[in-house]
Amino acid sequence: xxxxxxxxxxxxxxxxxxxxxxxxxxxxxxHVAGPLTLTDGGLETExxxxxxxxxxxxxxxxxxxxxxxxxxxxRYFDRYAEIARQRGAGLVxxxxxWRANRDWARLLGYDEERLDAVNRDAIALMEEIRADHAxxxxxxxxxxxxxxxxxxxxxxxxxxxxxxxxxxxQIAVFAGTAADMVAAFTMxxxxxxxxxxxxxRRAGMPVAISFTLETDGRLPSGxxxxxxxxxxxxxxxxxxxxxxxxxxxPTHFEDVLxxxxxxxxxxxxxxxxxSTRSHAELDEATELDPGDPDDLGARYRALRRLLPNxxxxxxxxxxxxxxxxxxxxxxxx
Numbered sequence: 001x002x003x004x005x006x007x008x009x010x011x012x013x014x015x016x017x018x019x020x021x022x023x024x025x026x027x028x029x030x031h032v033a034g035p036l037t038l039t040d041g042g043l044e045t046e047x048x049x050x051x052x053x054x055x056x057x058x059x060x061x062x063x064x065x066x067x068x069x070x071x072x073x074x075r076y077f078d079r080y081a082e083i084a085r086q087r088g089a090g091l092v093x094x095x096x097x098w099r100a101n102r103d104w105a106r107l108l109g110y111d112e113e114r115l116d117a118v119n120r121d122a123i124a125l126m127e128e129i130r131a132d133h134a135x136x137x138x139x140x141x142x143x144x145x146x147x148x149x150x151x152x153x154x155x156x157x158x159x160x161x162x163x164x165x166x167x168x169x170q171i172a173v174f175a176g177t178a179a180d181m182v183a184a185f186t187m188x189x190x191x192x193x194x195x196x197x198x199x200x201r202r203a204g205m206p207v208a209i210s211f212t213l214e215t216d217g218r219l220p221s222g223x224x225x226x227x228x229x230x231x232x233x234x235x236x237x238x239x240x241x242x243x244x245x246x247x248x249x250p251t252h253f254e255d256v257l258x259x260x261x262x263x264x265x266x267x268x269x270x271x272x273x274x275s276t277r278s279h280a281e282l283d284e285a286t287e288l289d290p291g292d293p294d295d296l297g298a299r300y301r302a303l304r305r306l307l308p309n310x311x312x313x314x315x316x317x318x319x320x321x322x323x324x325x326x327x328x329x330x331x332x333x
Contacts, residue, residue: 022178023178023179023180024130024138024139024140024141024178024180025138025140025180025181026179026180026181026204026205026206029140029180029181029206029241030090030137030138030140031090031092031138031140031268031311031312032241032242032268032311034309034311035089035090035137035138035311036087036088036089036090036311036313036328036331037084037089037090037091037092037138037140037311037312037313038080038083038084038087038089038090038091038092038312038313038314038324038327038328039080039091039092039093039094039269039271039312039313039314039324040076040077040080040093040094040314040315040324041080041271041314041315041316041319041320041321041323041324042273042274042315042316042317042318042319042320043060043073043076043094043096043098044058044059044060044098044317045288045317045318045319046076046319046320047060047063047072047076049287049288050288050320051072053069053072056107056108057099057104057107057108058099059098059099059100059104059105059108060073060096060098060099061096061097061099061100061105061118061119061122062108062118063096064096064118064121064122064125065118070125073096073125074125074128074129077093077126077129078129078132078133079321080314080321080324081129081132081133081136081139083321083324083325083328084133084136084328085133085135085136086325086328087328087329087331087332088137089136089137089328090136090137090138090139090140091133091136091138091139091140092139092140092142092312092314093126093129093130093139093140093141093142094142094144094183094185095119095122095123095125095126095141095142095143095144095179096122096144097118097119097122097143097144097145097146097170098144098145098146098185098186099146100115100118100119100122100146100170101115101145101146101148101166101167101170102115102166102169102170103148104146112169115170116169116173119143119170119173119174120173120176120177122143123141123143123174123177123178123179124177124178126141126178126179127141127178140180140181141178141179141180141181142179142180142181142182142183142208143170143171143173143174143177143179143181143182143183143205144182144183144185145167145170145171145182145183145184145185145196146184146185146186147184147186147187147188147192148163148166148167148192149188150188151186151188151212151247152186152188152212152220152247152279152280152282152283153188153220153279154188154189154220154221157189157191157192157221158191158192158195159191159195160191160192160194160195160198160235161195162195163191163192163193163194163195163196163199164194164195164196164198164199164202165195165199166195167184167192167195167196167199168199168202168203171196171199171200171203171205172199172203174203174205175203175204175205179205180206181205181206181207181208181241182196182200182205182206182207182208183207183208183209183210183244184196184207184208184209184210185210185212185244185246185247185271186210186212186246186247187209187210187211187212187219188211188212188219188220188221189219189220189221189223189228190219190221190223190227190228190231190232190235193209193211193228193232193240194231194232194235194236196209197209197232197235197236197239197240198236198239200239201236201239206241207239207240207241208240208241208242208243208244208268208269209232209240209243209244210243210244210245210246210269210271211225211228211229211243211244211245211246212245212246212247212248212279213225213245213247213248213252213253213256214248214252214278214279215248215252215278216252217252217253217255217256218256220279224256225245225253225256225263226256226259226261226263229243229263229266229267230263233266240266242266242267242268242269242309242312243266243267243268243269244267244268244269244270244271244312245267245269245270245271245272246269246270246271246272246316247271247273247279247316247317248272248273248316249272249273249274249275249276249277249291250272250296250299250300250302250303251276251299252276254299254302254303254306257303257306257307258306260306264306264307264308265308265309266309267307267309267310268309268310268311268312269310269311269312269313269314270300270303270307270310270312270313270314271313271314271315271316272296272299272300272315272316272319273291273315273316273317273318273319274289274290274291274293274296274315274317274318274319274323275289275290275291275317275318276291277289282317288318289318290318290319290320290323291318291319291323293319293322293323293325293326293327294326294330296315296319296323296326296327297323297326297327297328297329297330297331298330300313300327300330300331301330301331301333304331313327313328313331314327315327
């Protein structure tokens with residue numbers, strides 16, 4: 001169903017007309033109901049290691065300002081759309097904006113107005129790609145949010161109030177577009193996730209929170225995953241529509257999930273790394289470790305009994321369309 005959704009106040013530098021954009025799924029996210037939905041792999045690692053792009057600060061969003069960059073991103077998502085088509089699955093398009101927040105953008109020479117424009121443009125490109133694949137069961141556009149800090153380590157942690165204020169502007173920009181939701185990836189500590197959730201809810205946006213985990217299955221902050229989910233839910237009244245795990249290999253968190261508990265039912269998405277290496281090892285690596293796509297697919301399949309509500313499947317660092325194809329095939333088995 002197509003609906004016109006107000007954004008509870010226009011985002012930065014938008015008019016009232018611009019802030020009331022046509023969205024398809026903001027009122028009800030189809031992949032939360034349970035049908036298989038695929039998403040992409042490790043955009044930045046694929047662009048760097050497989051296609052030879054230089055991405056200063058590991059940021060892909062500057063490519064949106066170059067015709068060849070936009071074409072590359074379109075080709076990238078087209079491959080995942082074809083995999084979804086082969087599996088009769090839906091697709092979530094994550095905008096290439098993981099680094100498109102104020103601190104990282106400033107390092108790349110962006111002021112806030114230019115950053116707002118590139119965030120809006122990222123969603124506009126996702127709209128074009130969705131239109132090209134309208135035959136899929138559903139295509140959800142997600143405004144991708146990354147951490148203020150590194151993503152592999154906590155660094156200077158914010159309070160939840162500080163995090164809400166920091167991320168509010170990017171979320172408000174997404175709310176003024178056709179984005180169906182926002183998703184925060186590679187969250188290293190609970191307070192930042194709380195702030196993002198509150199900012200998203202204030203903007204009228206569905207929100208997913210994805211934590212990254214170390215080899216011991218804990219957040220980089222040292223907090224157990226179960227406690228982080230409980231903390232965010234308690235602080236936001238169960239605000240996230242669902243949780244995800246990303247940027248970790250299944251061998252890092254399988255044992256944590258085996259302990260079970262109601263909290264595992266909140267996890268609906270998984271975007272694992274191809275490599276079993278730790279974050280510290282990956283940070284120092286000069287070559288890509290693509291792992292074994294078939295083994296990764298089998299590990300996803302094995303997680304079905306531990307994550308009963310898992311329905312959104314994709315990859316993270318080191319994965320590409322081969323891994324997602326293997327995951328989709330294993331899931332179908």
